[in-house]
Amino acid sequence: MLHRTCESLLIITILLASTFSFADIKHGLRDNDGRHMIPRGYVINTNDHAGSVDFNPEDYLRMVRMGANVQVIRLEMGKLSELGDNTFKPEYLARVKRATRLGREAGIKTVFKMTVYGAKGFSWENLYLNKNNEQEIYINAWKHIWETFKDNNYVIGYDLVNEPRKKDMDISYDQLTRQYLLPLYEKIIDAAIPYSDNKQFLIQSIFMNKGDAINKNQYAEITKKIDRKNIIFAPHIYQENLDYIAPTMERFDKESKLLDAPILVGEWGFPTFVTTDNSVKEQLNYIEFYIKTAEIFDEMGVGSIKAWFLGNRTYQNFLPGGPSTWAIFSDKQAIGTVERKYITDIIARPYPQIIAGDIQNFKFNFATRTLNLNIKSDNAKGVSRIFVGSDRHYPDGFTAYISDDLIISKSPMKTGLEVHHSTTNTQPSEVIWDNDKQQLILLSWPKDKTHINLKIKPGVYKAPDPSVKTSK
Structure with a gap:
């Protein structure tokens, strides 16, 4: 019964793609x-x-x-x-x-x-x-x-x-x-x-x-x-x-x-x-x-x-x-x-609570548990906060992709964030996890006055294995 219920929930969320x-x-x-x-x-x-x-x-x-x-x-x-x-x-x-x-x-x-x-x-x-x-x-x-x-x-x-x-x-x-x-x-x-x-x-x-x-x-x-x-x-x-x-x-x-x-x-x-x-x-x-x-x-x-x-x-x-x-x-x-x-x-559900800059659009996909956020950054305005609700939505951990600049994950087995990728001049220490409030805090964005895409996906990031060949 539980399996059928979960299956029905997945079908419902997939069918709810909005045209608005x-x-x-x-x-x-x-x-x-x-x-x-x-x-x-x-x-x-x-x-x-x-x-x-x-x-x-x-x-x-x-x-x-x-x-x-x-x-x-x-x-x-x-x-x-x-x-x-x-x-x-x-x-x-x-x-x-x-x-x-x-x-x-x-x-x-x-x-x-x-x-x-x-x-x-x-x-x-x-x-x-x-x-x-x-x-x-x-x-x-x-x-x-x-x-x-x-x-x-x-x-x-x-x-x-x-x-x-x-x-x-x-x-x-x-x-x-x-x-x-x-x-x-x-x-x-x-x-x-x-x-x-x-x-x-x-x-x-x-x-x-x-x-x-x-x-x-x-x-x-x-x-x-x-x-x-x-x-x-x-x-x-x-x-x-x-x-x-x-x-x-x-x-x-x-x-x-x-x-x-x-x-x-x-x-x-x-x-x-x-x-x-x-x-x-x-x-x-x-x-x-x-x-x-x-x-x-x-x-x-x-x-x-x-x-x-x-x-x-x-x-x-x-x-x-x-x-x-x-x-x-x-x-x-x-x-x-x-x-x-x-x-x-x-x-x-996860969402951008307050953003230093302009929110252009965002959406949480219930079927894939993915938050997709597009903003124009303005670091002069201060700190940004993203509500993630990790304990509720990501008991398997989550990974945050901040444009092509940063990949950071939160494992349910660890207290802090783990950096997997950072480009030159980025400051991964500017991204903080507040476990009490279930928020991802960005003291500053990697790039200022520009378009930034942030995705939060379930699971802890695993780098591709170079020895494994994938079909094109």
């Missing part, structure tokens, strides 16, 4: 040093349906070893605002500060996302129409965050309104977006700028009512530009239908061009049903559409945030397939450690 193609990626972000960054990580909940959740340093190291360089902390508006019977809770802000600090200490940057779950008395219609000063109350909730983190360079920015809804309003999605949502975004951004003018502002489109969708995707289209700077388009995609993944991402790319904003997918990954953990057939189905989604993300160069970095002590029951969850661990506790590997092995 970009020459030089325009997405990703730039850090303070101008390095090209691909944000990838997890939604970090401060609560689940059963109560509060607080992670520890060990959990953040696990995030890093699963490829995270960004966390999106899901804020609870009810604990930050004075809406209705809600009151600001300083102890909640202290928990948020702790999570941000633990992220920074692990090398993870932070985005904050405001949610209205549990905010008693909240109404989407009242927020849009601002009947009783609701917009100012909403902005005041944000101000606690803006003031606290205005000088924190590890805070990238703010996801301003999570999954805005239309509910029972008698208005089209396009009218609601143009007349109310976009002006609300502009008002919030204007209030935030005095605190810090270098933070990024993440925006989403209207989350459509049940029964409404575009290509089975419940997010309305944005057809008007926001007249503000530092915008990131942060759509969500929860798509299990293979035929609609590429069209949805193509539509998001169109909106990105209109907004003049790179894409950071704020949430992705169809939820898991109770039955999936015990069904090989269902898991293979998940592997198929998760891989297809991941490949398109990488070909576009977009960052992506997976929901949720949680254990599984609760389920939700809103899908026809029965109880489901976004938790990536199957433990029946808030902080899980038992991975749903049919999901996590795809999330935690």
Whole structure:
């Protein structure tokens, strides 16, 4: 049975060759040093349906070893605002500060996302129409965050309104977006700028009512530009239908061009049903559409945030397939450690985290376990980091080929890197393996201001035997 399962997985990954193609990626972000960054990580909940959740340093190291360089902390508006019977809770802000600090200490940057779950008395219609000063109350909730983190360079920015809804309003999605949502975004951004003018502002489109969708995707289209700077388009995609993944991402790319904003997918990954953990057939189905989604993300160069970095002590029951969850661990506790590997092995795939230069394109081939990366180097910008996930993806070791200049391998039997080939003037000591973080670190590229191809392949390099003749 196991042999047939592995064989089926190989067939699936080979068949998932995507036709979605970009020459030089325009997405990703730039850090303070101008390095090209691909944000990838997890939604970090401060609560689940059963109560509060607080992670520890060990959990953040696990995030890093699963490829995270960004966390999106899901804020609870009810604990930050004075809406209705809600009151600001300083102890909640202290928990948020702790999570941000633990992220920074692990090398993870932070985005904050405001949610209205549990905010008693909240109404989407009242927020849009601002009947009783609701917009100012909403902005005041944000101000606690803006003031606290205005000088924190590890805070990238703010996801301003999570999954805005239309509910029972008698208005089209396009009218609601143009007349109310976009002006609300502009008002919030204007209030935030005095605190810090270098933070990024993440925006989403209207989350459509049940029964409404575009290509089975419940997010309305944005057809008007926001007249503000530092915008990131942060759509969500929860798509299990293979035929609609590429069209949805193509539509998001169109909106990105209109907004003049790179894409950071704020949430992705169809939820898991109770039955999936015990069904090989269902898991293979998940592997198929998760891989297809991941490949398109990488070909576009977009960052992506997976929901949720949680254990599984609760389920939700809103899908026809029965109880489901976004938790990536199957433990029946808030902080899980038992991975749903049919999901996590795809999330935690190798990729360029941050590059001194410009990323032109990259892709991880799941069938061959090969990462192919093309960049234009710029050593003045500093250090580059490639997440490899060696323990997960290369238990047989891996070999890195850096153009024709360097061949370096990491054996599972040894602690460091072994140099197999280096051209004159290269410095192999500039390439370092960080086993704790599962990252390949390049202090500098062998050549500057030029095209460089980096390939990472499974197995430890073996030089060709000159005594063995090969047929031409």
